Amino acid sequence: MHFDTLALHATHQSDPTTGAVVPPIHLSTAFARNEANELPAGYIYTRPNNPTREALEKALATLEGGAVGMSFGSGQAATMTLFQALRPGDHVLLSTDAYYGTPALLEQVFHPWGLTYTRVDMTDLDAVLASIHENTRVIWCETPSNPMLTITDLLTVSRIAHDAGAICVCDNTWATPVLQRPLELNCDVVMHSATKYLSGHSDVLGGALIFKHNNEFTQRVRQLQSLSGAVPSPFDCWLISRGIKTLGIRVRAQTATAKVVAEFLNGHPAVETVHYPGLPNHPDHILIQQQMNEPGAMLSVQVKGGAEEALHFIGKLKLFTRATSLGGVESLIEHRASVEGPNSNTPQNLLRISIGLEHAEDLIADLAQALR
Structure with a gap:
């Protein structure tokens, strides 16, 4: 089946x-x-x-x-x-x-x-x-x-x-x-x-x-x-x-939106790096195609600057909820190093994003205004 x-x-x-x-x-x-x-x-x-x-x-x-x-x-x-x-x-x-x-x-x-x-x-x-x-x-x-x-x-x-x-x-x-x-x-x-x-x-x-x-x-x-x-x-x-x-329909819809969001962020001048398995520049792009059906709805983005710039950016978002979790129907974003604590190895400018079921254009518009 x-x-x-x-x-x-x-x-x-x-x-x-x-x-x-x-x-x-x-x-x-x-x-x-x-x-x-x-x-x-x-x-x-x-x-x-x-x-x-x-x-x-x-x-x-x-x-x-x-x-x-x-x-x-x-x-x-x-x-x-x-x-x-x-x-x-x-x-x-x-x-x-x-x-x-x-x-x-x-x-x-x-x-x-x-x-x-x-x-x-x-x-x-x-x-x-x-x-x-x-x-x-x-x-x-x-x-x-x-x-x-x-x-x-x-x-x-x-x-x-x-x-x-x-x-x-x-x-x-x-x-x-x-x-x-x-x-x-x-x-x-x-x-x-x-x-x-x-x-x-x-x-x-x-x-x-x-x-x-x-x-x-x-x-x-x-x-x-x-x-x-x-x-x-x-x-x-x-x-x-x-x-x-509803797992299948949710994950596929979230993945479709995540692809569009990742592509937008990947080309933005205020963004240093986007970590997403669906981007052609991912170092394991071929392996991903071999063992995964789709790249998923999770991505991480490193903005230009450090923790201060990353926190300033997410503070301006209106549709993304600043919360620690993932996989829900609402889009979440968090400054991962803050969550992991002082011994974290995660880059200070990295933000983890869980894409929900909002429309891709609305999420991109929110990200665009916060990055300006």
């Missing part, structure tokens, strides 16, 4: 009791046993399993083409649970250009616990190969990356991981399964911050892991999900499922 049909039907389960087209939200935390002390539907308590969460997890697996889907209370909770499934003394290889919360988890939580990690430029395949240790268990990719939109060759990096006896995990939050299917590129696990494009309306927090195989490692993560309780509420699961129904 085409993606739009798949997304709609993966999240559509009519209620067998009432015939309701929209499935109910199962808010109950406890489930009754019958006279024989059996659990008729297999549900015992909402922390280990819940009908609404189970429906979402099945849909997530379907969308990414995986065997098992798991949902979490946030993208960070999903990331943390996967790292918890490793053992003290294991080694993680992580991109230098990754969402700042991922290395923060490794450094502040898991390094004291005994997990080691190395950060490497994932676009330099020789450096990736040279950074493999005997105890490397995970290579963590993020493509396109946040916020520099660098691209990782998933086929090659996953091969490097497998040759080393490790698994390859891809943060697919920015691309979504609409634009990129990492499991089809031999990755083992896909991570999503479901807060972003999957839910799509900036009103719910969530995370997800989708596993290519239902193996021992997958079951260990499932066990940790249940024991830790880092799971979304049934209502959160229902909201994410509702967002998935």
Whole structure:
């Protein structure tokens, strides 16, 4: 099936009791046993399993083409649970250009616990190969990356991981399964911050892991999900499922607008650099065409000057909301280095832009008046 049909039907389960087209939200935390002390539907308590969460997890697996889907209370909770499934003394290889919360988890939580990690430029395949240790268990990719939109060759990096006896995990939050299917590129696990494009309306927090195989490692993560309780509420699961129904049409519309906006900014005299996978001058333009259907709706722009000029520019915008998130129906912009803090490696003149569903001409007019 085409993606739009798949997304709609993966999240559509009519209620067998009432015939309701929209499935109910199962808010109950406890489930009754019958006279024989059996659990008729297999549900015992909402922390280990819940009908609404189970429906979402099945849909997530379907969308990414995986065997098992798991949902979490946030993208960070999903990331943390996967790292918890490793053992003290294991080694993680992580991109230098990754969402700042991922290395923060490794450094502040898991390094004291005994997990080691190395950060490497994932676009330099020789450096990736040279950074493999005997105890490397995970290579963590993020493509396109946040916020520099660098691209990782998933086929090659996953091969490097497998040759080393490790698994390859891809943060697919920015691309979504609409634009990129990492499991089809031999990755083992896909991570999503479901807060972003999957839910799509900036009103719910969530995370997800989708596993290519239902193996021992997958079951260990499932066990940790249940024991830790880092799971979304049934209502959160229902909201994410509702967002998935329109995921394809939203992402394609946002991408079409992002292309036009990126082209406008790329030729503007007040702009130093535009980082966007859809521009012909992107250093990984050929690789992008090989592993992505479209370049997506995220871009970063470096204005001429420094932090002062960047902040002055976004202060004059009227249609873009100055906020920290992405993937919603409204266009957002933020000074990324301010968000990441004093240890940020992000250029001080860089602004991260999430394109929403406004008309392209209106967004460009707003950018033009702010850049004047």
